[in-house]
Amino acid sequence: MFDDLELINMSVRILRFGSLLYEHTWRRYVGLTMCTFIISTQLYYMFRTTEGIDAVIKNSYTLVLWLNTVLRGYLLLQDREKYEQLLSDMKSLYDALKKSKDFYIQQLLIEVNSTGKYMARANLFLGLCTCFGFSIYPLFAVDRALPFGSMIPGVDEYKSPFYELWYIYQVVATPMGCCMYIPYTSLIVACIMFGIVMCKSLQFRLKTLRRMKCDDLTVQKNITECIQYQLRIIDYITRLNGLTTYIFLLEFLAFGALLCALLFLLLSVDSMAQAIIICAYITMILAQILAIYWHANELREQNLAIAAAAYDTEWFSFPIPVQKHILLMILRTHKPAAIMIGNIHPITMELFQALLNASYTYFTLLKRVYT
Helix, strand or coil: CCCCCHHHHHHHHHHHHCCCCCCCCHHHHHHHHHHHHHHHHHHHHHHHCCCCHHHHHHHHHHHHHHHHHHHHHHHHHHCHHHHHHHHHHHHHHHHHHHCCCCHHHHHHHHHHHHHHHHHHHHHHHHHHHHHHHHHHHHHHCCCCCCCCCCCECCECCCCCCHHHHHHHHHHHHHHHHHHHHHHHHHHHHHHHHHHHHHHHHHHHHHHHHCCCCCCHHHHHHHHHHHHHHHHHHHHHHHHHHHHHHHHHHHHHHHHHHHHHHHHHHHHHCCCHHHHHHHHHHHHHHHHHHHHHHHHHHHHHHHHHHHHHHHHCCCHHHCCHHHHHHHHHHHHHCCCCCCCEECCCEECCHHHHHHHHHHHHHHHHHHHHHHC
């Protein structure tokens, strides 16, 4: 379906295999049911545990990951038609750009396909490595342990054969969760990357407009098409933001706290293997957040750059109606379409820096209190 659109092809195929997009099979029920049951046992554990703060921090991290994973799965099912329509429109927009004879636009498409493909593979590899870390973490514990802290009412999960069965259950469910969580992130980042390509293609068309020797009617027609394309970009970004804004708000709140907690957990590890696994957890958080924030920031910047490209058309030399149209384009970019955090604040690198600063501040506070 998206064979020539490589930046989303791999992610869509995985989500389709899990029956979260385009298909309705038993696989969606198996994956979501197994993951939901793990969350229920983790929540029961968090309310009943008497373990130390290091165990609570580690299991809080995994609980947030599982909650985020299952939330993404259910939201995908709830808004499945909206996601599929967005991807269908993205394919139409991609095909329209692909028909362009401009070398610059063709290079943009080649670059975004290559970057999106390798990003999806790298994210999936990192996610599977983290799954492997979860699975082998109990092997380095002094006593019996499970990949995820959990309690089942009426069952002692640390006694045989319950321990072995529950361990296998968690190990099997972990890749299922990974194949819901990682492809979703890669898919959203790929959609943002394509939005950047659309903005750059509009800038290119505006910059080349002043070099075209044509009559006033042709110029007005080209400007009208540019305005229509700008509206399509705004509509595309607005719809993408509507599907993701509250998920990003949850991640912003949860991952900031967990990053702080995992840094604190590094102070109390017993072995080098545990330290490496915790570093892998931190790396996964930073990689996921940075991929989203970097490209969302770039998307906003490219929207702002449309104004500069419109101004560089030497609009003041065009007929009055064309000047008005160009000025309207410039005015619209003063409120750039962007991916938002809970529809409150645009996602930027400044926000990412603020998140890191806040996490480190609370980490130093925890360090002073508990050491």
